[in-house]
Amino acid sequence: MFVKDTQSQTLIQVLDPSELFNPVHDQVLGRQQAGEEEQPPQAFPKSQLQFPSGEALPQCWIDPDYQLK
Template structure:
């Protein structure tokens, strides 16, 4: 799955989808998609990622208490 960094607009390829979906994890491991060479894995804060369309990640991926927290 490809996501985009909010601050730079660069694409990153998520390595473990389950890590992205886990609301108890605030980071994901991904590879930046720069040029033709394969990049080394790096960790990224989920709060700094959006879908390539610019849409934010679902709250249930970011907040384990999303059902009980005030909106």
């Protein structure tokens, strides 16, 4: 699955989508898709990620207390 980093505007390949869907995790492990060579995995904060279309990630993926609000 791919998401976009809002700061660098590059695509990020999420290595384990379950980390992205789990609101308890505030970071995901992914590879930045910049250049021709595959980049090493690194942690990206979910607060800086969005869908490639520019839409924000759903609150149920980010906030573990989303149902209490």
